[in-house]
Amino acid sequence: MMKNIGNVRWLIAISTLLMSITMVAAYADDDEDEGGNRSMGYERHSSRSGAGEDEGNGGKGRSSMVSNAKWKEECGSCHLAYPPRYLSADSWRAVMSGLDKHFGSNATLDPEVATEIGNFLEQNASKKQQRSTNGIEPPLRISDTKWFKSEHREVSSSIWKNPKVKSPSNCGACHTKADSGSFSEHDVRMPR
Template sequence: MMRFSIQTIPFALVFLASGLTSVHAGEHVYSANNAKWKTECGACHLAYPPQLLPAASWRVMMTQLDKHFGADASLDAKTAAEISAFLEANAGRNKREATGKPSQRITGTRWFKQEHDEVPTRIWSSPAVKQPGNCAACHTQAERGDYSERSLRVPR
């Protein structure tokens, strides 16, 4: 049996390598889902992926929904608790998503600005985009949590 093990090694390496490739390709596809989050937090804008803010930001946001960026996004206590748990369980853990103090603006985080520094200022305020939080204007599959380069089309 021992002599087979040496033949297994190249296969193991190929398997490992392809595994890593697919992890990298899926890096900007956010698949976490919750029906209440999708409906309630997708009612006025698209449901922003929980991974794009740290848990502390979501926690603060979910306690101030009556004063949500000038809008009233209040929910009943049970729904709010379910959505909070979902957001915090899937919140961003990388340093790049955290900003020090718990910002509620994804578009205000340092990683967002760095990731988007190639987008000219006039594009952000153009009629096709209107505001940076309108992710789907450029990330055509954002509704499905897909922010990969593949589906990116920046309007001119």
């Protein structure tokens, strides 16, 4: 009998330990996703009011993983399929209504595909109004938002000029896991 109680105690101890490990891992995971939204910054608070903020999603980073097959295929054929959370809904509406002249290229879609992608983008857009740095509202490029500029303020001009980077639109040049929607600072590798 005593032996059994001893066993039960062990079991409780081990399961408590396991639970706390799982919780730590879950927290770390959230932290990482949030990190994705502060890519270069060290101030978590400022980033919390940034574009990457995952409001409306339990406040945690799950929305970084939102996906839609048509979005992935269509928006990801010429460039990275940019996560919807980096622009607000008015920006996405403007982008989707100008696909015939999409930054110098024709990117027109079938109407039904465009509707599905437009809905996906708007539903998962940044809840915070994203303002542009050049006075043109709403911003059409993520790299034109004040949030983006602030997040990347520590990136030197020599990095931006590196031919491996080429353009601020080339997230994957430094964010090694950008393709899977993760912009965690841990995964940033500046090209040499």
